[in-house]
Amino acid sequence: MAVLTACGSSDDGLDAFRGDGDKPPVTLTPDMVRTALPSRASAPQGFEGDDIEVAVGDEAVEACDGSTESNCGGLLSMGSTDFDTDDSGQGDSSKYDGEVVFGILAFQSPDDARATYKAMVSEERRKAEKDGKVKPVEINAGAEETDAFEDADGETMVTMRIGSVVAVVNGQGTFVVKPNYNDFAKLQIDRLKMTAQGMNPDA
Numbered sequence: 001m002a003v004l005t006a007c008g009s010s011d012d013g014l015d016a017f018r019g020d021g022d023k024p025p026v027t028l029t030p031d032m033v034r035t036a037l038p039s040r041a042s043a044p045q046g047f048e049g050d051d052i053e054v055a056v057g058d059e060a061v062e063a064c065d066g067s068t069e070s071n072c073g074g075l076l077s078m079g080s081t082d083f084d085t086d087d088s089g090q091g092d093s094s095k096y097d098g099e100v101v102f103g104i105l106a107f108q109s110p111d112d113a114r115a116t117y118k119a120m121v122s123e124e125r126r127k128a129e130k131d132g133k134v135k136p137v138e139i140n141a142g143a144e145e146t147d148a149f150e151d152a153d154g155e156t157m158v159t160m161r162i163g164s165v166v167a168v169v170n171g172q173g174t175f176v177v178k179p180n181y182n183d184f185a186k187l188q189i190d191r192l193k194m195t196a197q198g199m200n201p202d203a
Helices: 030-036 057-068 110-131 181-196
Strands: 047-049 053-056 075-085 099-107 145-150 156-162 165-172
Touching: 030 053, 030 075, 030 099, 030 181, 053 057, 057 075, 057 110, 099 110, 099 181, 110 145, 110 156, 110 165, 145 181, 156 181, 165 181
Parallel strands: none
Antiparallel strands: 047 075, 053 075, 075 099, 099 165, 145 156, 156 165
16 A cells, blocks of 8 residues: 655645644535536546435445445545546447546545545455455555555556545546556646645636
8 A cells, every 4th residue: 555644734735634733634515526527628538427425324334334334433424436538439339438437525524524535445355355466556646645446357446545634546448548546646636735725726
């Protein structure tokens, strides 16, 4: 597992997530989760963005519990969207069904997020290693904690934590061009940092 940790005030965009003195670490509202998730406009060439879905309260906890095998303590809201392979002009579209899914889980505190992050990483690796060898994937997107691998079926799972937020980038299927998962992970983390600072990533 590659873990990236930074301390103190800096220009790495994490200050809002760390908090300082009078200001506690930022907690994302459902609207902020929606803003931080990659929009249709942010889909790179070769991909098409989709609708963004956000759940709160018991609905979010139930969805989190079912997909992470953790108790998701302190979860406030979660959201997801995906980029699908844009196979226009590629002939037989049935050859290409690639999908990159983005997910954000917003918690009350960094400790809550850290607990679910650890549970998610452990569960995803357990399932993947049960079916065969996993291959590490190098990700350097600016998160505080990162775990990434490709399983025996070619599915890629990237799990990151930044403050009170857990972000997931999951790729599967057949792509016209294989995704650059570091770019997608950085896209998500950069949007989270901008949203935490009160900026609209699409402006």
